[in-house]
Amino acid sequence: MLERIKDFASHFFVTGDPLIYGADVSIGLTTLAILFVLFYFKKWGWLWREWLTTVDHKKIGMMYLIASLLMLFRGGVDALLMRTQLALPNMKLLEADHYNAIFTTHGTIMILFMAMPMMFGLFNMVVPLQIGARDVAYPYLNAVSFWMFLFGAMLFNLSFVIGGSPDAGWLSYPPLSEMSHSPGVGENFYLWGIQISGIGSLATGINFIVTILKMRAPGMKMMKLPLFTWSVFSSSVIIIFAFPILTVTLALLFIDRFMGAHFFTMDGGGNPMMYVNLIWMWGHPEVYIVVLPAFGIFSEIVSTFSRKRIFGYKSMVFSLMSISVLSFFTWVHHFFTMGSGADVNVAFAIATMAIGIPTGAKIFNWLFTMFRGRIRMEQPMMWTLAFIPCFVVGGATGVMLAVAPADYQYHNSYFLIAHFHQVLIGGVVFGYLAGIYYWWPKLFGFKLNDRLGKYAFWLWNIGFYVCFMPQYALGFMGMTRRVYTYGWDMGWGPLNLVSTIGAFLMGIGFVFQVWQIAYSAKYGERDTTGDPWNGRTLEWSIPSPPPVYNFAVVPEVDERDPFWEDKERRDFAPAPLVQASKLEAIHMPRNSGVPFIFSAFWFVAGFGFVFDWVWMAFAGLAGVAVTLFVRSFQYDVDYYIPADEVRQIETASGRAV
Numbered sequence: 001m002l003e004r005i006k007d008f009a010s011h012f013f014v015t016g017d018p019l020i021y022g023a024d025v026s027i028g029l030t031t032l033a034i035l036f037v038l039f040y041f042k043k044w045g046w047l048w049r050e051w052l053t054t055v056d057h058k059k060i061g062m063m064y065l066i067a068s069l070l071m072l073f074r075g076g077v078d079a080l081l082m083r084t085q086l087a088l089p090n091m092k093l094l095e096a097d098h099y100n101a102i103f104t105t106h107g108t109i110m111i112l113f114m115a116m117p118m119m120f121g122l123f124n125m126v127v128p129l130q131i132g133a134r135d136v137a138y139p140y141l142n143a144v145s146f147w148m149f150l151f152g153a154m155l156f157n158l159s160f161v162i163g164g165s166p167d168a169g170w171l172s173y174p175p176l177s178e179m180s181h182s183p184g185v186g187e188n189f190y191l192w193g194i195q196i197s198g199i200g201s202l203a204t205g206i207n208f209i210v211t212i213l214k215m216r217a218p219g220m221k222m223m224k225l226p227l228f229t230w231s232v233f234s235s236s237v238i239i240i241f242a243f244p245i246l247t248v249t250l251a252l253l254f255i256d257r258f259m260g261a262h263f264f265t266m267d268g269g270g271n272p273m274m275y276v277n278l279i280w281m282w283g284h285p286e287v288y289i290v291v292l293p294a295f296g297i298f299s300e301i302v303s304t305f306s307r308k309r310i311f312g313y314k315s316m317v318f319s320l321m322s323i324s325v326l327s328f329f330t331w332v333h334h335f336f337t338m339g340s341g342a343d344v345n346v347a348f349a350i351a352t353m354a355i356g357i358p359t360g361a362k363i364f365n366w367l368f369t370m371f372r373g374r375i376r377m378e379q380p381m382m383w384t385l386a387f388i389p390c391f392v393v394g395g396a397t398g399v400m401l402a403v404a405p406a407d408y409q410y411h412n413s414y415f416l417i418a419h420f421h422q423v424l425i426g427g428v429v430f431g432y433l434a435g436i437y438y439w440w441p442k443l444f445g446f447k448l449n450d451r452l453g454k455y456a457f458w459l460w461n462i463g464f465y466v467c468f469m470p471q472y473a474l475g476f477m478g479m480t481r482r483v484y485t486y487g488w489d490m491g492w493g494p495l496n497l498v499s500t501i502g503a504f505l506m507g508i509g510f511v512f513q514v515w516q517i518a519y520s521a522k523y524g525e526r527d528t529t530g531d532p533w534n535g536r537t538l539e540w541s542i543p544s545p546p547p548v549y550n551f552a553v554v555p556e557v558d559e560r561d562p563f564w565e566d567k568e569r570r571d572f573a574p575a576p577l578v579q580a581s582k583l584e585a586i587h588m589p590r591n592s593g594v595p596f597i598f599s600a601f602w603f604v605a606g607f608g609f610v611f612d613w614v615w616m617a618f619a620g621l622a623g624v625a626v627t628l629f630v631r632s633f634q635y636d637v638d639y640y641i642p643a644d645e646v647r648q649i650e651t652a653s654g655r656a657v
């Protein structure tokens with residue numbers, strides 16, 4: 001036992017880097033402060049009843065949002081550390097090893113623990129409201145998904161405090177990620193953190209497909225769905241086909257590492273190229289998983305703020321679905337240079353370029369929607385307008401990369417780094433931010449302050465171009481990705497300095513947004529109407545924030561943009577009130593603590609596997625089994641909100657008499 005404790009303690013002192021000690025101490029102090037507040041104000045019961053056991057899609061959505069903003073902060077600090085190190089030649093801020101760890105955690109966190117949960121947050125906050133449902137199809141599974149994500153993310157982040165971070169890149173190619181080259185525990189944290197949260201993502205994909213197919217309000221045919229909901233559907237379709245590949249790939253790598261198998265090592269008959277193929281069969285679709293919902297958000301916003309129906313609805317749906325199919329046929333473009341041969345490369349190059357066609361169709365549809373519209377420049381619309389040119393340039397450089405012979409030149413250079421940040425920031429981050437600004441008043445009941453938002457907007461936008469445009473040039477000048485420093489003689493100094501300045505501008509933009517949220521919570525304009533933007537879809541027909549059951553009476557739908565059509569029919573006069581006596585009791589899912597405990601046991605099991613403590617891993621797995629067993633005997637999983645209570649809530653919000 002003593003040996004074990006010593007072994008464990010040694011993990012705290014692996015690197016001897018003052019930066020890490022500093023961060024460890026501040027994490028420790030913050031944790032203590034949070035615990036102190038919870039004890040002091042006796043908030044444990046509240047936390048457990050209202051949040052940890054909730055199955056309400058709105059609350060789960062908010063928790064995803066908070067977690068993803070924290071992860072954006074961590075990923076952003078990583079980014080600024082790297083940019084500071086690269087600002088000048090021969091900088092001494094980070095060691096080579098430390099730099100490797102930072103780009104690995106930055107990339108992994110930004111895609112898997114920032115973009116994915118922010119996206120799931122938006123799915124949860126919006127989809128049931130848009131389709132006139134009272135929750136998702138499987139509210140309990142939804143809670144399982146969230147806690148699996150959160151515990152997976154915590155496990156991954158824990159690597160920073162105990163044991164050392166993974167450092168083999170965000171996709172962890174073997175042989176570098178094999179035991180022979182990465183004997184530390186960092187890779188194990190990577191494998192288990194992603195594995196646990198990945199199961200949650202898969203379950204979310206299934207949940208939303210069923211929700212969209214089965215929970216729509218009467219009359220809402222598939223071709224009448226709001227486009228955001230369509231984009232969630234297309235993204236979920238990719239999830240259910242792509243995430244199982246990830247799960248299997250990481251499991252095989254774990255078996256290599258844990259049991260000395262040879263799936264991906266040359267000795268013993270394995271093949272690292274197999275890993276590269278498998279991981280990109282998930283990795284490429286993954287980038288469309290995160291960008292399609294952003295496209296859906298832009299469609300809603302463009303139409304609302306141009307006060308017009310979306311141009312080309314059917315082609316929008318068709319392009320979403322064709323991108324989700326095409327996204328499975330392009331993965332080889334990530335390794336054109338790894339010897340597939342000219343014929344294979346050509347096939348994948350053409351498939352890759354083909355994605356430009358449906359994407360282009362969407363861009364033109366947005367432009368045509370705005371054409372002759374009465375455009376209102378509110379915050380969501382500003383981010384949408386900023387997205388269009390940014391994404392077109394980022395997409396066009398993607399098409400340049402897709403030219404296989406030319407990719408021999410661009411591959412793994414800063415040209416590539418600039419391409420993917422341009423589509424990820426200009427597309428995904430701008431899109432989700434637009435969505436957050438748009439739906440914030442619905443969920444929280446107040447608007448986010450305009451003035452602070454505009455500062456943030458301009459800082460992000462100017463910062464973006466200042467940061468990433470020079471990187472295209474640096475790529476041509478021969479600067480490769482994943483280098484931790486360079487000499488004066490390379491001539492890369494000035495452009496790198498400019499790039500770093502841009503990165504800090506974006507960082508300041510983020511600070512403004514945090515301030516904006518805090519400020520608006522106190523002083524923000526309250527939304528008393530439920531329809532702050534003159535919206536078109538069902539979520540705007542109910543109060544902000546919506547009552548637990550969302551819709552007191554499930555709406556009947558007969559056309560697209562149902563709420564808008566309804567408003568037009570009554571010439572924008574106030575909606576007629578419901579007769580309180582007609583309101584009925586509402587059937588709802590009951591809260592449960594099992595998803596939290598179940599996922600916590602996965603965390604314990606993952607932690608055990610990370611340190612090779614088999615006793616702990618099996619204890620965790622036993623806990624998982626026991627919670628499943630207990631759950632299977634819980635029959636009391638739902639309840640009715642009495643009609644009287646529904647009447648009370650609806651009369652109080654002025655919707656019923």
Ligand code: HEA
Nearest residue numbers: 287291333334356359360392395398399401402411420423
């Ligand atoms: C949200 C994320 C996202 C998105 C949307 C895209 C979109 C695209 N990407 Fe990108 N890509 C990444 C994220 C993304 N990518 C990441 C993270 C990597 C690197 C991973 C790593 O190595 O670590 C990468 C790497 C990458 C490579 C590998 C290069 C290399 O390693 O050497 C290639 C090569 O083909 C490529 C191509 C494309 C193409 C053709 C598109 C297309 O979908 C773009 C389509 C859009 C347009 C074309 C613009 C709009 C269209 C019009 C206005 C119509 C008219 C235009 C034409 C017909 C050309 N990407």
Ligand code: HEM
Nearest residue numbers: 079082103104107110111115169170424481482483503506
């Ligand atoms: C604030 C803006 C950002 C800055 C300044 C930034 C900066 C960087 C830097 C310096 C690198 C390492 C380059 C290298 O040495 O190879 C990098 C890599 C990466 N970034 Fe970002 N980034 C930002 C935002 C994002 C976002 C929002 C995402 C995803 C949604 C993202 C995803 C990635 C990925 C996947 C990698 C590759 C990691 C790897 O090579 O393993 N970044 N970024």
Ligand SMILES: [Cu+2]
Nearest residue numbers: 284331333334
């Ligand atoms: Cu790709």
